[in-house]
Amino acid sequence: MRPIQAASDQNDISVEPSDPGYRAILNGSDIPTAYKIGYILNFYREPSFRAIETEFGLTRPEIVILLALHFRDGITASEFCEFSGHLKAGVSRAVIALEKKGLILRRTDKSDNRRQHLFLTEAGRELYSRYIPALKAREQAMLACLSARERKQFDQLLDKLAAHVPQWGSLSEL
């Protein structure tokens, strides 16, 4: 869990990306880009999500569903599966649990009785608003080492990568 060096004594030192110590760790892999993304995201997401799990009694997919509903209220479970990559069994379990906790509502689609649209309840919104600040703060901390220009570049590159996921994400032969 703890990163390779304590943070305390280097808050204002700008470590160069070419620093040999870090390169050795991060760039020696056969899949350097994927490895680094994974490294960064693990440290962003795991501690946050673990904290939310224990503090609020939610599971991983439950957290992500609330996150998604907050900006795409009314989606169905299978739509969520499609754009999130989660497995439908897990999503189904999470949806049942979230409804039982009163955090979401399910409304059966009028024109297709199989589909259920999901909506945040007030309680769901309220819970979300209690855990999102920590995630936001942690995102800011993660990006703090980038200049405004670099952040914009980074976001644009991510937008481009994300937009192209459909072109390779489902290629099972890879």
Next chain:
Amino acid sequence: MRPIQAASDQNDISVEPSDPGYRAILNGSDIPTAYKIGYILNFYREPSFRAIETEFGLTRPEIVILLALHFRDGITASEFCEFSGHLKAGVSRAVIALEKKGLILRRTDKSDNRRQHLFLTEAGRELYSRYIPALKAREQAMLACLSARERKQFDQLLDKLAAHVPQWGSLSEL
């Protein structure tokens, strides 16, 4: 699992990052950058890792340990925990399993009997060489939409972000 659109019929269309459909999905979140990284990485990693799990009978941490040993042979379990963010209990289980399968060796540190250095065996290397090509191919597919210049930019930004992880990764208050 399946992305939001089939890949087949748009292989040569360059979707703009500002495309409203994608923006709606990806940029509406309160944590847009983290969300997009997670989205991209999920689609990269989950299918690959699931395939490796079932084909080679490895667990997630076992896969990652082999990956790490391949460019940092001889590290100890706790060093791996530090730079990977994995929990030590899971790593311990994985290490025991990997040794039992003959994929790694453990050598107790001469000067500290608590520590065990981990080394790939020939069988470990061989197994690694059977699953890494798919991961590499998938990384290439993921990055295919970026120009050479954009990829370089992206990697540099990731290097910078990765180098700074120690400054915030362990901040439990976030």
Next chain:
DNA sequence: TTGAATTGGTCTCATATAAGACTTTTCTAT
């Protein structure tokens, strides 16, 4: 129409994982 295939969602079972207690070894202060 009606029967086959597909899709959305649930359930079951076997496995993987998180959390934290525990053991052994080493480090640190006196």
Next chain:
DNA sequence: ATAGAAAAGTCTTATATGAGACCAATTCAA
């Protein structure tokens, strides 16, 4: 030297998860 604290790694238990079977509603083709 020695006690107390910390660190490396293991184990246990309770929970979460993945895979695939399953059911019901819908679509499609003849």
